[in-house]
Amino acid sequence: MIQLHDKQFVPFISAKEINFAIEKMVSQIEDDFFDETPIFIGVLNGSFMVVSDFLKLYKKPCEVSFIKLASYEGTESTESVKQLIGLNQDLTGRTVIVLEDIIDTGNTLEELKKLFKSQNVKHFKIATLFFKPDAFKKDLKIDYVGIRIPNKFIVGFGLDYDGLGRNLPEVYQLKEE
Numbered sequence: 001m002i003q004l005h006d007k008q009f010v011p012f013i014s015a016k017e018i019n020f021a022i023e024k025m026v027s028q029i030e031d032d033f034f035d036e037t038p039i040f041i042g043v044l045n046g047s048f049m050v051v052s053d054f055l056k057l058y059k060k061p062c063e064v065s066f067i068k069l070a071s072y073e074g075t076e077s078t079e080s081v082k083q084l085i086g087l088n089q090d091l092t093g094r095t096v097i098v099l100e101d102i103i104d105t106g107n108t109l110e111e112l113k114k115l116f117k118s119q120n121v122k123h124f125k126i127a128t129l130f131f132k133p134d135a136f137k138k139d140l141k142i143d144y145v146g147i148r149i150p151n152k153f154i155v156g157f158g159l160d161y162d163g164l165g166r167n168l169p170e171v172y173q174l175k176e177e
């Protein structure tokens with residue numbers, strides 16, 4: 001068990017399971033876009049670890065860039081997604097694949113879809129390492145999902161509780177009271 005600020009968390013998903021899920025996403029995307037040079041877009045802050053591990057396994061030509069959005073405060077979604085760092089690249093005609101650490105309520109995903117709609121890209125796909133189907137409130141497609149998880153707050157592998165926990169190489173879930 002670990003303590004972050006005022007809350008306790010228990011082990012949930014091992015580094016090995018995470019790696020297996022990322023390998024699966026890499027091979028699906030390599031197969032689907034074998035004749036393209038995709039540009040992977042990580043959504044900061046949370047996605048830095050999944051982007052790093054994903055790219056180390058991705059063996060075909062590709063580019064990477066980042067945007068920064070934020071919606072979560074503490075253990076709750078604020079419902080408003082702020083763009084903190086935007087896109088600074090022309091994506092016209094490109095195959096764009098967004099890499100997310102987690103899709104929860106879908107608020108961030110909705111904002112991402114709006115953001116890229118006006119960009120005239122060739123393909124636009126969304127890949128997420130973790131997905132909470134029971135929390136997801138939107139009628140939007142997610143193209144690649146690593147691991148489906150129950151609607152519980154998690155930390156580790158890039159995900160934080162008020163800034164802490166991002167550096168953990170495995171995932172922990174909030175301990176029941």
Ligand SMILES: O=P(O)(O)OC[C@H]1O[C@H](OP(=O)(O)OP(=O)(O)O)[C@H](O)[C@@H]1O
Nearest residue numbers: 044045046070071072104105106107108
């Ligand atoms: O589906 P949603 O309910 O929108 O939640 C998903 C988003 O929440 C997290 O980001 P957060 O807003 O916590 O910012 P961070 O990546 O800087 O921690 C995560 O990285 C996703 O981008």
Ligand code: HPA
Nearest residue numbers: 072104152153154159160
């Ligand atoms: O479960 C979560 N943990 C941390 N950050 C998050 N952002 C959306 N869902 C989560």
